[in-house]
Amino acid sequence: MELGVFVIAAAMVIVGAVGVILRPNPVHAALSLVLTLFGVAVHFVALEAHFLAAVQVIVYAGAIVVLFLFVIMLLGVDRTEDITIEPFKVQRPMALVVGVGVIGLVTAAVSSSRDAIGRGNGLEIPTVTGDNDSNVRQIARSVFGDYVVAFELTSVLLVVAVVGTVMLTRRIKSGKGES
Amino acid sequence: MSLLAAATPTTTWYLVLGAVLFGIGAVGVLVRRNPLVMFMCIELMLNAVNLSFVALAKRLGDIGGQTTVFFVMVVAAAEVVVGLGIIVSIMRRRPGATADDIAQLKG
Numbered sequence: 139m140e141l142g143v144f145v146i147a148a149a150m151v152i153v154g155a156v157g158v159i160l161r162p163n164p165v166h167a168a169l170s171l172v173l174t175l176f177g178v179a180v181h182f183v184a185l186e187a188h189f190l191a192a193v194q195v196i197v198y199a200g201a202i203v204v205l206f207l208f209v210i211m212l213l214g215v216d217r218t219e220d221i222t223i224e225p226f227k228v229q230r231p232m233a234l235v236v237g238v239g240v241i242g243l244v245t246a247a248v249s250s251s252r253d254a255i256g257r258g259n260g261l262e263i264p265t266v267t268g269d270n271d272s273n274v275r276q277i278a279r280s281v282f283g284d285y286v287v288a289f290e291l292t293s294v295l296l297v298v299a300v301v302g303t304v305m306l307t308r309r310i311k312s313g314k315g316e317s
Numbered sequence: 318m319s320l321l322a323a324a325t326p327t328t329t330w331y332l333v334l335g336a337v338l339f340g341i342g343a344v345g346v347l348v349r350r351n352p353l354v355m356f357m358c359i360e361l362m363l364n365a366v367n368l369s370f371v372a373l374a375k376r377l378g379d380i381g382g383q384t385t386v387f388f389v390m391v392v393a394a395a396e397v398v399v400g401l402g403i404i405v406s407i408m409r410r411r412p413g414a415t416a417d418d419i420a421q422l423k424g
C-alpha cells in the first residue's frame with residue numbers, strides 16, 4: 139500500500155519535472171509543474187505532514203502556478219518556442235553532466251549516511267513528535283513559539299516584496315511624456 | 318538483508334527522489350532559455366529540498382523540519398512575485414526576450 143503510493147507519487151513527480159524542462163510550450167510546462175506539485179503533496183501526506191500538503195496544494199498549485207499562467211498570458215508568450223536552437227553547443231552536454239553529477243553525489247551522500255538516518259528500518263515513528271497532537275497544532279506551536287521572530291520577519295519580507303513589485307511594474311506617468 | 322524486506326518506502330527513498338528532482342530542476346535552469354520556464358525549474362528545486370526536509374522531519378521526529386518548509390514556501394512565494402515583476406517589466410520593453418538577450422547588465 140505505502141509502496142504503491144510512493145511509486146505512483148514518485149512517477150507523478152518525475153514525469154512532471156521532465157515535462158517542465160522538455161515541453162516547448164510554456165503553458166504545458168506550467169501544467170507539468172502542477173503535476174509535480176501534486177505529487178509532492180501526496181508525498182507530504184504519506185509523510186504525515188498534512189498541513190504542509192494542504193499549503194502545497196493551495197499556495198503552490200493554487201496561487202503560484204496561476205500567477206505563472208497569468209504572466210504567460212499577459213506577456214503573450216504562450217507560443218511553442220523552438221527549443222532545438224542552442225547558442226552554446228557545449229551547454230546541454232555540460233548541463234547533463236552537472237545534473238547527473240548532482241544526482242549521483244547526493245545519492246552517494248545519502249547512502250553513505252544511512253547509519254545516521256536509519257538503515258532500511260522504515261518510517262517507524264508514528265507521529266512526528268511522538269505525542270498525540272495533530273499536525274496543525276504541532277506546527278502552530280513551533281511557528282508561533284520557537285520561530286516567532288522568523289515568522290514576524292516573514293511578514294516584513296512579504297510587505298517588501300509586494301511594495302517592490304508594485305514599484306517595479308508601475309508605469310511612470312510624469313510630465314516627461316513617453317520615456 | 319533482502320530487498321523485499323525493505324518494501325516499505327524509507328527515508329532514503331525520499332531523499333533520493335529529492336535528489337533526482339533537484340537534478341532535473343538544475344538541468345532545466347541550465348538548458349532552457351525562457352525566463353519563465355527557468356523560474357519554474359527553480360520551483361522544482363525548492364520542492365525537492367522541501368521533500369527532503371519533510372522526510373527527515375518525520376524520520377528524526379522533529380517538527381522543526383516542517384516549520385522550515387513552511388518558511389521556504391513563503392520565501393518562494395515572495396521570490397516568484399518579485400521575479401515575475403522583473404520579467405514583466407523586461408518583456409514589456411522588449412517582447413520575446415530570452416535569457417541570452419537580457420545580458421545587457423553585464424560590464
